[in-house]
Amino acid sequence: MVNNPKINIVGAGLAGVEAAFAIANRGFDVNLFEMKPYTFSEVHRSEKLAEIVCSNSFGNKKLSTASGVLKKEMEILGSTLLKAAYEVKVEAGGALAVDRVKFSDLVTSWIEEHPRIHLIREKVEKLNDSDIWVVACGPLCDKSLLEFLQEKYIRGDMLYFFDAIAPIVYADTVDYSKGFWGSRYSDDKDYFNCVLTEEDYKLFYKELINAQKVEFREFEKNYFEACLPIEEIAERGEQTLLFGPLKPVGLKYEGKQPFAVVQLRKENKEGTLLSMVGFQTKLTYPEQKRVFRLIPALRNAEFAKLGSLHRNTFIDSPHLLNEFLQLKSGENIFFAGQITGVEGYMASAVSGIYVGMNIALKIKKGKMLTPPKNTMFGGLIYYITIKEDQFQPISENFGFINVGNVRPKKKKREIQAELAIKNTRIWREQYESEFN
Missing domain, CATH: 2.40.30 (Elongation Factor Tu (Ef-tu); domain 3)
Incomplete structure (x- = not known):
């Protein structure tokens, strides 16, 4: 363990928190950097971690929806945030909605209590090449870090879109x-x-x-x-x-x-x-x-x-990242969350789980696993890393899961959901076999 590289995560939003738990729960120490409360973005107000600033809904829970299937996949992958969400949920019909204050409070307490997660309240402006880094600063990343990334690793302009709050x-x-x-x-x-x-x-x-x-x-x-x-x-x-x-x-x-x-x-x-x-x-x-x-x-x-x-800022992931969400021009630098172009709370969170699991596997066994095809989370990763034409943010959708021309639509959705869940379980089993 002494020779293991230092692991740093920039940003304690949904993706950063999930990545931290995925790494720490597998026996590795991780530094989780959060610039609040010393620096706030234009929309963040709370000092707590995993702050929810837009809707308090995490989307539909039903397996007939892409959102519901993704949540089931996250459950299989061991999502910590999903557990927290169910502990503080509020009634919202078929959707999983949370009390956003209690959600952030709970997640913050879990981070602070974890023996292998070291929360550091300071702004990161530069990355070094010797440590492993996960850039999970979200779509409102600090300007100084963005400028550093653009100057050293990212040639040309970053992309962006506007997000509106209700x-x-x-x-x-x-x-x-x-x-x-x-x-x-x-x-x-x-x-x-x-x-x-x-x-x-x-x-x-x-x-x-x-x-x-x-x-x-x-x-x-x-x-x-x-x-x-x-x-x-x-x-x-x-x-x-x-x-x-x-x-x-x-x-x-x-x-x-x-x-x-x-x-x-x-x-x-x-x-x-x-x-x-x-x-x-x-x-x-x-x-x-x-x-x-x-x-x-x-x-x-x-x-x-x-x-x-x-x-909201996001990078041109298809040109910059490989299928591990690893920077092509810097093998020790990974990206996760909305800055990669995944859109939505759960899509952001699952990218953090995926990156965290692979970093743990890379340190222990010197390898990483590509995401599974015909799953929601795998479809997200492949989309943002191989998109050929104009790149825009995307959320989970059934277009990621190919089962051919099945009719009626309801039956097709059932088959797609079953296949995605099955493939996620197979991938998780393969991962555990490789890791252990």
């Missing part, structure tokens, strides 16, 4: 007479559905598309499609929101389907905070209050947090 309202300021509790296609009461009549909707739509927005230059409008600001969706047509964030499908109010609904989801276990589902926005703060209060149930709403927009 507002959160105080639950006791919602008018519950203007809607109902319920979930789509089930009897669960996990969402409060703010009802809009056709007249309400038309007024809301008109004011939304005419509202003042935070201005950006044209070339900077590079949004991730799955996280579009609501006003960007609205600009695609008056009916677009009715098939997106305000869709009424699967809901009944007073015996019939409402014209439109805005869903509110619990942000904490106590239910004192509710987030506006799908309402990521780049409206100015005053305009958010004015326009969103046109929703009848939110007419007197007070906001615990308003929506915002920030620039």
Whole structure:
């Protein structure tokens, strides 16, 4: 153990934390660097680790969804964050949503208590060539480190896109007479559905598309499609929101389907905070209050947090990284998390698990395992490292799992889920055999 290289992880977000546990739980010491509380990004506020700054939902749990299959794969791989999420979950129908404060508190305590994880609260501005490094600083990496990486390892510009955050309202300021509790296609009461009549909707739509927005230059409008600001969706047509964030499908109010609904989801276990589902926005703060209060149930709403927009940075992974998420120009440097171009909480976390497991195997046996094909997590890794045309962030999807032309779609999803889970188990067994 004395001759083992020092292992350093930059960033204690989801990917960094998972990588730390994956390495430390296999008997190796790891330094986990976190620049908070001395330096904060433009969206981070808490001193705690694994801070959740966008939605508090980790996505669907059902195996009929790509998100659900990925979670099952993470469970097989031994995800620590998934265990924490289930300990502090809040009701959200088929989704796994967490009390974000309790989640960060729990993860921070686990990190601080682990005998092989050494939490170091300082900013990393440079990397050396003798240690092993995992760059998991997220999409809001410190500027000084980005400049160092670009100068020494990454030629040309990094890529980027804009990410938008949805507002959160105080639950006791919602008018519950203007809607109902319920979930789509089930009897669960996990969402409060703010009802809009056709007249309400038309007024809301008109004011939304005419509202003042935070201005950006044209070339900077590079949004991730799955996280579009609501006003960007609205600009695609008056009916677009009715098939997106305000869709009424699967809901009944007073015996019939409402014209439109805005869903509110619990942000904490106590239910004192509710987030506006799908309402990521780049409206100015005053305009958010004015326009969103046109929703009848939110007419007197007070906001615990308003929506915002920030620039997320990711690298050109297909040109820079191999299938181990290892820098081609520096064999001791690995990347994990959203900076690689994986999109979403769980996709970010699973990349950390994968990198951490391979670093442990590399140190012990001098080898690493390529990711399995026809799995969600393997599909993510291959996509971000072999994409040939224009590279954009991606989340888990069934396109990663090839089972041929199976119909109907429901049956195909079942087969894809079974294959992905089977292949993940086989890979995990192979890994344990190699490691031991």
